[in-house]
Amino acid sequence: MRILNPKLLFCGALLLSTSACATRSADNAWVELGNKRFDVEIADDDAERARGLMFRDQMAADHGMLFVHDFEEPQAYWMKNTHIPLDILYFDSNLKLVAQQRNVPPCSAGDMCPSYPSDVPAKYVLELNAGNADTMNLRPGAKLVVSPGVIKAE
Template identity: 35%
Template sequence: MFRSFVAFALCAASFLAQAQQPPLRTVELRAGMFRIEAEVAATEAARETGLMNRKTMAQHQGMLFVFETSQEYCFWMKNTPLPLSIAFMDETGRIVNTAEMQPMSEANHCAAKPVRYALEMNQGWFSAKGIKPGSVIGGVAGVR
C-alpha cells in the first residue's frame, strides 16, 4: 500500500511539474550558414524558468528570450546544470555581446547596452561557429 502511494505521489509530482511548464513554441533562426531551432521564452514565467533543470540540449537547439522593451538585461545560471553561451541582441538580431556561463552559478552576465533578445546555446557554440558581436542572427527580428 505504501509503495503504491509513493509511486502515485511521484507520478503526480511529475505530472504537475510538466503541467506548470508547458512546451514552448519553437522558431527557426539562422547564424550565417548554421540553423538553430530555438524555443521561445516570451512570457515572464518562461523567461524565469529558462533552461533550468535541463541536463542536455542538442547542438542545433537553443532558447530565445524575447523582451517587450530594450534594456540591459542580466542572466544567471542558478539551477541550470548545462554550461551555456549567451548572445545579447538588439531589435534587428545584431549581437551586441556574448558571454560564457558556468552551470549552477549565480554570477551575472549582462548585456553591454540595451537589447531586445538573448539567445542561449550550448557553451562554446558561438565561438566555434565564428559568431561574434556584430553578427546578425536571422529570424530573430519580429519574434514576439
C-alpha cells in the same frame, strides 16, 4: 489572498518530469546565426524567461532557447539551477549581436549564482550550448535570422 494560475500549477507539477511548460513552442521555430540553424524554444513572457533552461541535463547540439523581451534595455542572465554550460548571446531590436557571454558554467548555488550582463541594450537573448559562439567565431554585429512568426509585430 493570492490566486494561483492553474496553468502554472500544472507546469510546476510537471517540472521534475518534463520541460513542456517552460516555453511557448512555435511550430518549427528556428534561428540562423553564423551559417548554422538552430531549432529554438521561445520564452516571451516573465514566467518563461524566469524558467529558461533550468533543470535540464542536456540540450541537443542544434537546439537553443530564444528569449524575447518587451523592451530593448540592458539585460542580465544567470545560471540558477541550470545544469548545462551555455553561450548567452544578446541581440538588439535589429537582431544584431551586441554582447555575448561565452562558456558560462552551470550553477547550483541558488540565489548566489552570478549574473552575466549584456552591459548594453538588448531585446533578444539566445542561449546555445557552450562552445557554439567559439565554433562560429561570432563577432559584434553578427545578424540573427529568425523564422517567420517568432517575433510578434510591434
